[in-house]
Amino acid sequence: MPNITPSNIPYIDNLVNIQTETTGLSGFIDYFLPVQRQSWGTLDYRRARLLIIASFLTGCIFQLFELTQRLSPTSSISPRGLALLSALLFWLTPLILKYSQHIWATARSYVAFAFCCFGLLAFHTKGLHSPILYPMFVVQLTCFLLTSRWFGWFSIGASALFLVALWMTHRLGMYPHIQPDLAIETFQVLVLFTSYGCTGLILQFFQNDRLRVTQVAVNAFHDFERTREEALKANDAKSIFLAGMSHELRTPLTAIIGHTEIVKDNLEDQDIMEHHVSLERIDDSAHHLLNLLNKLLDLSKLEAGKIVLSPEPTLLHPLIKEVVDTSYPLAYKNNNQFTFDTNALPTSTKCVIDPLRLRQILLNLISNACKFTEDGTVSLTARLNEAEQTLHFIVTDDGIGMSSEQQTKLFQPFTQADAKTASRYGGTGLGLYLSRELCILMQGDIHIESVLNEGASFEVILPLVQVTVDQTTSSHSK
Numbered sequence: 001m002p003n004i005t006p007s008n009i010p011y012i013d014n015l016v017n018i019q020t021e022t023t024g025l026s027g028f029i030d031y032f033l034p035v036q037r038q039s040w041g042t043l044d045y046r047r048a049r050l051l052i053i054a055s056f057l058t059g060c061i062f063q064l065f066e067l068t069q070r071l072s073p074t075s076s077i078s079p080r081g082l083a084l085l086s087a088l089l090f091w092l093t094p095l096i097l098k099y100s101q102h103i104w105a106t107a108r109s110y111v112a113f114a115f116c117c118f119g120l121l122a123f124h125t126k127g128l129h130s131p132i133l134y135p136m137f138v139v140q141l142t143c144f145l146l147t148s149r150w151f152g153w154f155s156i157g158a159s160a161l162f163l164v165a166l167w168m169t170h171r172l173g174m175y176p177h178i179q180p181d182l183a184i185e186t187f188q189v190l191v192l193f194t195s196y197g198c199t200g201l202i203l204q205f206f207q208n209d210r211l212r213v214t215q216v217a218v219n220a221f222h223d224f225e226r227t228r229e230e231a232l233k234a235n236d237a238k239s240i241f242l243a244g245m246s247h248e249l250r251t252p253l254t255a256i257i258g259h260t261e262i263v264k265d266n267l268e269d270q271d272i273m274e275h276h277v278s279l280e281r282i283d284d285s286a287h288h289l290l291n292l293l294n295k296l297l298d299l300s301k302l303e304a305g306k307i308v309l310s311p312e313p314t315l316l317h318p319l320i321k322e323v324v325d326t327s328y329p330l331a332y333k334n335n336n337q338f339t340f341d342t343n344a345l346p347t348s349t350k351c352v353i354d355p356l357r358l359r360q361i362l363l364n365l366i367s368n369a370c371k372f373t374e375d376g377t378v379s380l381t382a383r384l385n386e387a388e389q390t391l392h393f394i395v396t397d398d399g400i401g402m403s404s405e406q407q408t409k410l411f412q413p414f415t416q417a418d419a420k421t422a423s424r425y426g427g428t429g430l431g432l433y434l435s436r437e438l439c440i441l442m443q444g445d446i447h448i449e450s451v452l453n454e455g456a457s458f459e460v461i462l463p464l465v466q467v468t469v470d471q472t473t474s475s476h477s478k
Contacts, residue, residue: 029053032094034101047146048103051110052094054142058114059090061135065121068131082124086117107146114139115155119162127166127174128188136192137199144203156200163189235303253293257286295430299413302437309354309441311465316349316391317342320382323362327380330370336397337377338370344383351391352465357438364431365395365446365458373399373455389464390444398455407448411436435460 032052033045066083090110097106118139122130136159144152167189171182260283267279301307324340331338362380369378381394402410413433436446443463450456 032098034098044103047107048097050142050145051097051103051107054138054146055090055093055110058138059087061132061138062087062090062117062121065132082117083121086113086121089113104147107142108151111139111143111147111151111155114142115158122166123169127170128163128185133163133192137195140196140199141203144200149204152203153200156196159196160193163192253286253290257283257290260286295434298434299430302434307438307441309357311352311354313350314353314355314358316345316351316382317347319355319359320345320362320380323359323366324380326363327366327370327378330367331378334370334374336370336373336375338366338379339377340380340382342382344381345391346384349384353462354442357442358462361435361438361460362393362395364435365460368431369395369397369399369456369458373397376455384464391460391462391464393460393462394457395460396455396457401452401454401456402448402450403452406452407450410448411446 029049029052033048062083066087090113093106093110096109097103100106118132118136121132122128122136125132140152140155140159143155167185170185260279264279264283298307320340320342324338327338366378366380376398378395378397381392381396383392383394384390385392410432413430432446439446439460439462444461447459447461448456449459
């Protein structure tokens with residue numbers, strides 16, 4: 001489980017990597033955010049935006065102070081130059097953040113530089129009477145929000161010491177052009193110190209409340225991760241169990257099928273037919289059970305990500321003929337006619353594909369079509385789309401069909417169109433799910449068109465991978 005704390009909750013835009021076009025002030029601020037910020041948390045993102053806003057605001061404060069000093073007849077050049085230089089440096093801070101990509105170092109540098117600039121300007125102008133002292137709470141505000149509460153209280157303590165130092169400079173007569181007044185200057189110190197202290201208390205309360213809410217979110221995230229891990233472990237255990245049980249059951253089933261075939265052949269050779277029907281039922285039931293186990297084994301492999309395709313150069317016409325020959329008995333069970341059309345597929349078509357999985361997909365679809373169709377027609381059409389370089393296999397029937405609502409449930413494991421269909425026709429609901437998942441593994445998909453009581457059409461679309469000279473040589477060498 002990742003180490004999630006209140007300071008590094010992943011920012012949702014970074015998790016899903018959403019690029020949104022922002023306009024206006026928000027877009028202007030986001031321009032100065034570093035491009036590489038995938039590891040940032042929500043608080044880092046907010047601190048960066050706040051740092052950008054505070055930098056421009058502080059620069060504007062110093063620029064306004066420089067303008068007021070320029071209009072004042074008693075001002076000197078040095079405070080005005082310092083104010084203008086400070087404003088320019090503060091306006092450059094967002095660019096420093098953008099290209100350095102170090103939010104903590106940039107934030108601490110900003111706070112230290114802001115404190116020094118406010119102090120120097122206050123010292124070089126009117127001391128406690130300087131108007132630059134009043135917006136100095138911006139330093140404490142940004143210090144709390146950009147760094148930590150302890151650093152914020154340290155800045156308030158430093159500001160208090162600075163106010164006391166200014167009060168002492170007035171007592172020592174360092175501002176001869178200002179008439180000293182102990183009561184007024186002491187009152188100014190108390191007012192400024194109180195405003196700084198109240199700012200700290202409000203921000204302390206705000207941060208405590210935010211941390212409580214954030215901790216709730218962190219605990220919920222941890223609970224979600226724990227539940228997710230438990231679910232994944234349970235799913236892995238289920239897949240391992242299914243794979244193991246499928247292997248264990250397939251061995252005796254294969255033996256049953258093999259011995260049944262031997263007994264049938266022996267009885268036919270001796271013209272003893274009285275047990276032939278019973279043996280046919282045993283053989284059919286064993287093959288049905290083996291097919292079910294194979295589907296369960298494929299399902300467990302899919303969920304574990306262990307199905308590996310074996311693509312090889314394959315002639316499609318012989319493969320389709322094998323599928324057609326296997327499909328005729330499936331169609332005759334429900335008195336259906338089975339037709340196929342490969343006229344739109346050139347006889348020499350050869351591509352790199354997994355023939356075993358393609359055969360499995362087509363037989364699953366044809367078996368489904370034959371099962372849900374009685375006294376009707378089931379057809380297989382194969383064609384090549386040269387323009388799009390895709391293969392199309394279309395299985396069509398005129399059986400019971402499906403409604404739009406039923407179609408939404410089709411490609412889910414252990415799910416059939418509805419309970420009535422499941423009870424009448426049986427089945428596990430795995431065939432279509434496995435077929436589509438195998439198609440996706442082969443970089444393709446399955447599309448369906450159906451009308452209730454009028455039949456259905458399943459179209460398998462797979463990319464056409466042409467056979468290269470190296471693959472042909474390798475195939476012959478095998």
